[in-house]
Amino acid sequence: MSKTLHRPVSTQGLAFILILSALMAFTSLSVDIYLPAMPMMSASLHGNTELTITGFLIGFCLAQLVWGPISDRYGRRLPLLIGMTLFIVGSIGCALSQTIAEIVFWRVFQAIGACTGPMLARAMIRDLFSRTRAAQMLSTLIVVMAIAPIAGPIIGGQLILFTSWHAIFWLLAIIGIAMWVALRWLPETLAPEQRIHASLCQVFRNYYDLLKQRQFMRFTLALTFYYVSAYTFITASPFVYINYFHVSAQHFGYYFAVNIVGVMGMSILNRRLVHRFALEKLLKFSVTLSASAMVLLAVTTYFSLGGIGLMMGLVFIFFAMNGVIASVTTAAALDSVPRMTGAASALIGSLQYGSGILSSALLAIFNSGTPLTMALMMASFTLTSFVMSFLAKD
Structure with a gap:
């Protein structure tokens, strides 16, 4: 980068935080913005649109394993x-x-590029801070990046009122250019x-060495x-x-956004908590x-109790804890392997x-057309996360 053409932003300034938050938000934005359009896309393309999420995540997952070592050797930019x-x-x-x-x-191709955003934003934070x-900085980024999963479904839902789902991806291209x-x-x-x-x-x-690091893997698997x-x-x-509760596509974004408000609130609170409590204690709590909320969700869904209101409340608790879990596990895991951050x-x-x-x-295989499959899966895997977090040493 030529210093005569570009003046780098300060790593302590607002612009730096906003850029890293935008990078962290790329995954959420790329997935969440077209969620309201998925039923429409299924009808238009005559296929299973869940595969577009699967394809994106496959590309996102595998490409990071290439970009990480490259960034450790050639830098982050x-x-x-x-x-x-x-x-x-x-x-x-x-x-x-x-x-x-x-x-x-093209979703796989898109993900190969998108994955560099959150991965290298985390690495840059660890480059600079203890x-x-x-953990405090990651909580700050989560607060700002939470705008994406709130705004994404709302914007996507409104766009399909006036145009086709194709416009959503044109918008993503424009956002990519701005980024x-x-x-x-x-x-x-x-x-x-x-x-x-x-x-x-x-x-x-280094990946083989990382897989042998018990403390690193326990924090990582708790998050996974x-x-x-x-x-x-x-x-x-x-x-x-x-489809099941008959919420309109245009209103779906608002229902979805309720969960992100919880993420933002807990992320703000977590900025203070990390100075008062050990990261491991925050994770376990x-x-x-x-896990308690998801077990209750599975039980009430099985017996058809509470309807959409109770479901939203329990899922809100689950997502609110993301404001702690994501930042704490990431910071603790990276701290355990300081020489292999990328x-x-x-x-x-x-x-x-x-x-x-x-x-x-699993949803494609076991989907029953009711919320039960979703509830049982969420309970099972959150309980597994619970077990892994308690295996991490204080």
């Missing part, structure tokens, strides 16, 4: 710029698609002397299983709310509350977002 270019091309491909096969292909401060321009001002956070200068083959072997539950709701909710962030992101592949596959 170059992979971000290349990734955003791929995201733009993939979004245009989605907008022009006419079949399920075409859009799934364990507790990193690419903003990245020109983002500073490099990994100094040359901190980069790994071994061969890329050796760098990729929690996100299997989260993606179960994200994938199933359009059909549960719109939040995942216990989430690869570690990539592995965390790969498992975290790749968990949605399992969610969508």
